[in-house]
Amino acid sequence: MPSEVAARGIPSLQISNVEMAFNADTGRFLAIRDIDLNIERGEFVTFIGHSGCGKSTLLNILAGLYLPTGGTVLLDGMNVEGPGPDRGVVFQNYSLLPWLTVYDNVWEAVDSVLGEKMLRTEIQAHVEGMLRAVGLWEHRQKYPPQISGGMKQRVAIARAFAVEPKVLLLDEPFGALDALTRSSLQDELLNLWTHNRRVETVVMVTHDIDEAIYLSDRIVVFGNGPAATIQEVIPVTMARPRDKRRLAYSPEYADIKERLMALLVGGAHAAA
Amino acid sequence: MTELRTTLPVVPAAGLPRWAQGALRGALMTVGTVCVLLLAWGAVWLAAGREFPTPLSTARTLAELLRNPFYNSGPNDKGIGLQLMGSLLRVFSGFLMGSAVAIPIGALMGASKLWNRTIYPLVQVLRPVSPLAWFPLGLATLKSAENATIFAIFITSLWPTLINTAFGVGSVPKEFHQVAQVFQFSRGRYFRKVLLPYSLPHIITGLRLSMGVAWMVIVAAEMLSGGAGIGFFVWDSWNALNLDRVISAILIIGAVGLVLDRGFEFLSRRFTHAQ
Numbered sequence: 337m338p339s340e341v342a343a344r345g346i347p348s349l350q351i352s353n354v355e356m357a358f359n360a361d362t363g364r365f366l367a368i369r370d371i372d373l374n375i376e377r378g379e380f381v382t383f384i385g386h387s388g389c390g391k392s393t394l395l396n397i398l399a400g401l402y403l404p405t406g407g408t409v410l411l412d413g414m415n416v417e418g419p420g421p422d423r424g425v426v427f428q429n430y431s432l433l434p435w436l437t438v439y440d441n442v443w444e445a446v447d448s449v450l451g452e453k454m455l456r457t458e459i460q461a462h463v464e465g466m467l468r469a470v471g472l473w474e475h476r477q478k479y480p481p482q483i484s485g486g487m488k489q490r491v492a493i494a495r496a497f498a499v500e501p502k503v504l505l506l507d508e509p510f511g512a513l514d515a516l517t518r519s520s521l522q523d524e525l526l527n528l529w530t531h532n533r534r535v536e537t538v539v540m541v542t543h544d545i546d547e548a549i550y551l552s553d554r555i556v557v558f559g560n561g562p563a564a565t566i567q568e569v570i571p572v573t574m575a576r577p578r579d580k581r582r583l584a585y586s587p588e589y590a591d592i593k594e595r596l597m598a599l600l601v602g603g604a605h606a607a608a
Numbered sequence: 609m610t611e612l613r614t615t616l617p618v619v620p621a622a623g624l625p626r627w628a629q630g631a632l633r634g635a636l637m638t639v640g641t642v643c644v645l646l647l648a649w650g651a652v653w654l655a656a657g658r659e660f661p662t663p664l665s666t667a668r669t670l671a672e673l674l675r676n677p678f679y680n681s682g683p684n685d686k687g688i689g690l691q692l693m694g695s696l697l698r699v700f701s702g703f704l705m706g707s708a709v710a711i712p713i714g715a716l717m718g719a720s721k722l723w724n725r726t727i728y729p730l731v732q733v734l735r736p737v738s739p740l741a742w743f744p745l746g747l748a749t750l751k752s753a754e755n756a757t758i759f760a761i762f763i764t765s766l767w768p769t770l771i772n773t774a775f776g777v778g779s780v781p782k783e784f785h786q787v788a789q790v791f792q793f794s795r796g797r798y799f800r801k802v803l804l805p806y807s808l809p810h811i812i813t814g815l816r817l818s819m820g821v822a823w824m825v826i827v828a829a830e831m832l833s834g835g836a837g838i839g840f841f842v843w844d845s846w847n848a849l850n851l852d853r854v855i856s857a858i859l860i861i862g863a864v865g866l867v868l869d870r871g872f873e874f875l876s877r878r879f880t881h882a883q
Contacts, residue, residue: 401786419789431783435805435881444801445791479881499791 702761718777776810
């Protein structure tokens with residue numbers, strides 16, 4: 337089925353004319369408006385913009401956690417009406433259940449989503465494979481409060497990949513991590529994705545310009561909120577796998593960074 | 609010399625391992641506190657015209673009570689152990705029934721804003737009422753002092769458990785809720801893996817508070833109801849002008865209350881997870 341859909345050229349995600357308003361104490365607050373974006377199957381797209389620009393709001397809409405007040409989101413041609421196992425989500429605050437071990441956090445998600453399709457032994461093997469892939473097999477019996485932030489986010493990423501989603505949604509997944517951990521987790525994310533032959537469509541919200549360029553096929557730049565919308569979409573065509581150290585010397589990298597700085601830093605300056 | 613003093617431990621038991629020093633210091637503090645209490649007791653004894661029991665006479669009475677706690681010489685003369693068992697039985701009966709009502713209603717209040725708005729005002733009005741005020745209603749409807757006492761304990765046990773359960777169930781963080789949504793947890797899985805582990809420590813806190821109040825209320829309730837029980841024992845001892853027994857009973861009630869509280873503290877630690 338998915339290959340058929342891809343062959344027919346339907347985008348993985350079709351976001352049309354999406355608008356999201358919240359009822360605040362001060363009245364109706366329009367967070368985002370006029371969002372139109374198609375994301376291809378197997379594409380890695382990042383949302384970048386200043387705080388409050390609504391990029392996380394859009395991600396939550398894609399996850400089905402918010403219902404948009406206007407417009408539609410189609411996943412493989414089907415209307416998104418709520419959260420579903422076809423979309424794995426990695427939250428910024430890890431969102432692991434603290435009373436379950438590392439192993440059980442992944443196990444419960446896999447068993448919940450794939451339990452009907454897989455035998456118990458298959459689930460066990462699958463969870464083991466995921467935890468080994470993120471280097472946490474040795475730590476499987478630990479509880480989330482006993483492990484570092486980087487390890488927690490590895491568990492959360494393993495959990496999101498483990499349910500075999502069509503789309504992976506990451507909401508500033510590395511925002512709370514130090515620079516070194518962040519860098520190695522970016523690579524682990526790419527490794528998992530590449531290992532799966534990049535079948536998943538990945539949408540990630542970030543604040544970090546370098547992270548966006550290193551990871552993305554396209555960077556979606558949001559204007560400032562309220563009532564924010566997409567300001568520009570910048571393609572990143574550098575071949576994968578990308579070499580993080582060499583990247584900084586490539587002219588394309590410099591051009592994209594320059595453009596992003598102009599949009600984000602310049603934009604903030606103009607707004608101030 | 610001052611330099612030397614800073615490098616040497618000032619605890620008398622220098623040379624002992626650190627934990628033993630800590631334990632020794634704790635023990636010394638306790639002994640000190642007891643000494644202060646005994647001094648205060650002595651002052652009361654002097655002020656009360658020396659008719660007040662002395663620590664020594666009380667200790668003798670206490671030892672006598674504990675020597676044969678389970679003797680039974682008719683309805684008005686039972687050992688302290690039997691009195692305690694009677695009280696504990698009433699407390700646990702009322703407490704279990706109260707919890708069986710409070711936990712589901714609390715969970716309902718935590719899960720539904722509508723139910724919370726409906727029930728909470730009622731709780732607010734009834735909670736400050738002394739459970740003993742319910743005693744006559746218990747007598748009138750249940751036709752026995754024994755059952756009326758259990759009824760008072762039942763009412764007592766409701767409120768802390770109800771409020772804490774409602775809080776626990778109602779305060780499941782959004783992030784856990786979203787995890788369950790995103791990974792399509794069934795109702796059963798959500799209950800077992802999210803709601804219960806999250807709210808259980810709150811529920812246990814409620815139970816612990818309920819038990820604490822119930823153990824206080826039972827003494828007063830038994831003074832009203834009579835029969836075998838530690839509260840009646842206190843009242844009976846007063847009527848016999850035996851203050852040695854009253855003080856002994858206070859100490860025993862305190863010790864049992866401490867054990868009950870520690871039991872719940874153990875439970876709470878067992879089911880509490882670090883965040």
